[in-house]
Amino acid sequence: MNSIKIFTTAFIFLCGLTVKAQQQASAGKASYVPDDRTLFNTIVRMDSIFFDAYNKCNVDLQTAIYADSLEFYHDKGGYSTSKADVLAATKRNICDKVTRTVVPGSIEVYPIAGFGAIEIGLHRFFNKQEPDAPQHDSKFIIIWKQTGSDWKITRVISLH
Template structure:
């Protein structure tokens, strides 16, 4: 024990008189100071956004050329948001808050996840894990999102400002948060009916993807009802096909999500098809996030036709 004590005392004494230890100590202090400063800026940012709505103070944290980047997984392209758009969204939220509308939000950084790295003297990277909560009027907080973030900070004239943030590994249903019902794995009641409807789906969207308008018309019922959660209701077969020819033909490709189709018989009528699909626009990168669709196929006069469609995005 005495020997160990003497060695430790010697090391402390040696460090106190060498320039190497002095430099290390100085660097550690600078790193700790930077960590605290960026941590405080992080806290201020979300106080301005969710609590004080001090929009005019955001410029003390964000650079004027700030860009927010949202990761959409391996399948889809990253979505950028400009400074002006980011601020506009915050202002909308604050307006709703002043009118006592909308949902109150709270954000926290997972304890121990925050890290800061110096890239150069004037560039730093900050990473961490964050959680977002909705807060009821009674004060009950519900976790609704968990994600990782990576920020680039730049120092100009002695002031650190954020120039980019990337949110990734975004989980909108963190484990243990939701008690939402999860159904058992789908098993077709009739293999033959399932195969028939899957083939009908393939035939119809071959006409959609390849501009086969005559075949599309043959597969579409004269009394078609097409419900779209963005575009509303269309009940004219002629208008529906004309719209597809004008806006979709040669421009948009539909992609069926693998193994997503479920088929249920409707005795005396036909069958209902439920599934997920995405779309690729030839003028845009990537493809849309998979969305749900419901199709009623009617079997009449020995012919299958699409009679009702519900398209949800």
């Protein structure tokens, strides 16, 4: 029940951010500037560490960064609450086949008091098996939980 409350709160928060971003874009205001530069740099670094492991098929490091209570929402692949299933799908569908790059300047990081942070950004995937296939930017949302100096991915929303 607690994870549903956290997810619902995060979803409402993200909806508010989306409306705010759309209002700023339409009003011609400046682009995103992080409120907490240290937190921003930490999450960008964690994103880089995780996706370097993803691109190199370092499943042990991915396993260490994913929380045991992982929830993964994929607009095409569905919903999973199994960390083992997400890792198996990565091995089967991603390893040595796909690489991910973040769209420069697209990451936004918002603190969640007493929990961690939400990362929102754009990334693109390169399919090594179809090198001429068109690439497009996709939105992602990652909810990070902090315990001491340790950061874990607890929720992923992947939209293509």
